[in-house]
Amino acid sequence: MRPGYADLILTALRRRPERTAFRFTGDDGTNHTWTYRETADRIESTAAAFGRLGLAPGDGIALLCGPNPQAFTVMAAACLAGLRYTALHPLATADTDRTVLRDSASDYLVVDDTRFASRARPDGTEAITLAELDRLAADTPPGPDDPRGPALYLFYTGGTTGEPKGVMLRDRSLLANAWACSTWAWPSDTRFLITTPMSHAAGLLVAPGLLHGASFELHPSFDPDRVIDAIEHHGVSATFVVPTMLYALLDHPRLPAADLSGLNWVLYGAAPAGPDRLAQAYRLLGPVLSQHYGQAEAPNALTVLDPAEHRDDPTVLGSCGRPMPSVEITLRDLHGREVPAGEPGELCVRGPLVMDGYWNKPEQTAAALEGGWLHTGDVARRDDNGLITIIDRIKDTIITGGFNVYPREVEDTLATHRAVAAVAVYGTPDPHWGEAVTAAVVLHPGQHATPAELMDHVRARKGTLWVPKQLHLVDALPLTALGKIDKKKLRNQP
Structure with a gap:
C-alpha cells in the first residue's frame, strides 16, 4: 500500500520528536503541552484502539469535540486505520449532527465528555467519549494486526442551500493539500494560533505546519x-x-x-x-x-x-x-x-x-x-x-431589471465609506425588478450615516444599477458557525 496522508503526518512528527506540537488548556483549566513524539504515539495507539472497537478499513467513524489536539490525532488515526472519517461541527445543531451521521453511515461517534449527554445519534451509531478512547488507546500498544488502509475523509459542506453533502477527500487530495499549503510563506519557528474549529479549514493547516516544524496553540474560541x-x-x-x-x-x-x-x-x-x-x-x-x-x-x-x-x-x-x-x-x-x-x-x-x-x-x-x-x-x-x-x-448573483449585479462589488463600494464597519448585500424579491439589490450595513461606533447618504455613495462611485433599493442600518450581521455572513438568514428576515 502506498504511503498516505497519515504516513506523511507521522513522518513529520518523528523527524522532530522533542519539539512542541500543541499547547492548550484542558477542561480542568490547566495548561497542557504535547510534543511531536507524544502526538505521533497517540495517533498510532488510537488507530490500534479502533481495532479493539471492532472497526476495520472502510468502516465509518465521526468526531464531535471542541478545539482540542485530539480533533487532529483522532482524524489522523482514522486515516491511518483506513476508516471513513467525518468531523461534526461543534457549533452545529443536534439535528444537523444526526443528518450527517445518518448520511455518512458512521459506525462510531467519538465525542468529548461535555457534549456526550446532549447529542442524540441515529440507530446503528455507537458512541464513545474521548476520555474512554484515550484509556483504551493507553492500554493498546500498536501492533502488526492494527487496521490499515487508504483514507477517506468526508468533509461535509455547510448545507446553507440544502442538505449537507459529504465531500470525499482521499489520500491523493489530502496529500496534495498538505504539500501545496507547505509552499506558503510559513515563518521560521512558527507558533501558530488556532481559534476556529479544527473540523474545517484550520484542521487541514496542521499537517503542512508540522512539515515546517510549527507548534500550535489552541484557544476554545x-x-x-x-x-x-x-x-x-x-x-x-x-x-x-x-x-x-x-x-x-x-x-x-x-x-x-x-x-x-x-x-x-x-x-x-x-x-x-x-x-x-x-x-x-x-x-x-x-x-x-x-x-x-x-x-x-x-x-x-x-x-x-x-x-x-x-x-x-x-x-x-x-x-x-x-x-x-x-x-x-x-x-x-x-x-x-x-x-x-x-x-x-x-x-x-x-x-x-x-x-x-x-x-x-x-x-x-x-x-x-x-x-x-x-x-x-x-x-x-x-x-x-x-x-x-x-x-x-x-447563486448570490442578483438579476435586477435583466442585469446581473454581483453583491461583492456593491459591498466593496459601501465599505469605502468612512462610517461603514461591515456590510452584506443580497437580493430580495421585487414585483417590478424581479430582484432588488438590498444591503444591511453596520456602522462604526460613534459614526453616523443615513441610508440615503450611503446609497448616494454607491451611485457616485459605481452607478445607478448598483445602488441598493433597500438599505437597512443594523447593529450586527448574522454569522454562520464558520464565521461567515449568513445571507440566507438575512434574506428570510422580514
Whole structure:
C-alpha cells in the first residue's frame, strides 16, 4: 500500500520528536503541552484502539469535540486505520449532527465528555467519549494486526442551500493539500494560533505546519483580547482568521497600542475580505497578510496571495491571488467557453487537490465534475497580470431589471465609506425588478450615516444599477458557525 496522508503526518512528527506540537488548556483549566513524539504515539495507539472497537478499513467513524489536539490525532488515526472519517461541527445543531451521521453511515461517534449527554445519534451509531478512547488507546500498544488502509475523509459542506453533502477527500487530495499549503510563506519557528474549529479549514493547516516544524496553540474560541495577549506575551507568531474575525481584531481598542512585533503571518480566507479593511490591516499589522482561497471540494489551496504581493492597491487586495502549484484554473461562461481577461466567468479547476465526488450523490457529483473540471460555483475575473478576483457565488448573483449585479462589488463600494464597519448585500424579491439589490450595513461606533447618504455613495462611485433599493442600518450581521455572513438568514428576515 502506498504511503498516505497519515504516513506523511507521522513522518513529520518523528523527524522532530522533542519539539512542541500543541499547547492548550484542558477542561480542568490547566495548561497542557504535547510534543511531536507524544502526538505521533497517540495517533498510532488510537488507530490500534479502533481495532479493539471492532472497526476495520472502510468502516465509518465521526468526531464531535471542541478545539482540542485530539480533533487532529483522532482524524489522523482514522486515516491511518483506513476508516471513513467525518468531523461534526461543534457549533452545529443536534439535528444537523444526526443528518450527517445518518448520511455518512458512521459506525462510531467519538465525542468529548461535555457534549456526550446532549447529542442524540441515529440507530446503528455507537458512541464513545474521548476520555474512554484515550484509556483504551493507553492500554493498546500498536501492533502488526492494527487496521490499515487508504483514507477517506468526508468533509461535509455547510448545507446553507440544502442538505449537507459529504465531500470525499482521499489520500491523493489530502496529500496534495498538505504539500501545496507547505509552499506558503510559513515563518521560521512558527507558533501558530488556532481559534476556529479544527473540523474545517484550520484542521487541514496542521499537517503542512508540522512539515515546517510549527507548534500550535489552541484557544476554545476567537476572543480579540486573548489573541492580542497571545501575541504580546505567549510568543504566538502566526494565526488564521476569517474576515469577520480580522475586522473584530482591527476594531479592538487595544490593537493600536499593542506590541505586535512578534506577529509574522496572518493567514486569512473562507470568505471575501474588503480591500479597504485589508489596507487598514496592512497599515496596522505590517506586511504579514497572506490570503488563501479554496472550498470543501478542493480545500484551502486553489490560489494564494502571498505577503509580498499585499500592498495598498484595491485591485490587488480585492483579488485572491494566483493559482497554486499543480492547480489548473479556467474561467468559463454559461456555454463552457473560456472567457477573455477582464470578463466574468465561473471558476473551474482540476488537479490532484480536487475531491473524488460527493458521498452517495452520483448526480450531484456528475454535475460538479462535468467535463473533468470542478465547477466551483464562484464567479471570478482574471486580469492581464494573472491575478484572480472572486466576484461572488453564482447563486448570490442578483438579476435586477435583466442585469446581473454581483453583491461583492456593491459591498466593496459601501465599505469605502468612512462610517461603514461591515456590510452584506443580497437580493430580495421585487414585483417590478424581479430582484432588488438590498444591503444591511453596520456602522462604526460613534459614526453616523443615513441610508440615503450611503446609497448616494454607491451611485457616485459605481452607478445607478448598483445602488441598493433597500438599505437597512443594523447593529450586527448574522454569522454562520464558520464565521461567515449568513445571507440566507438575512434574506428570510422580514
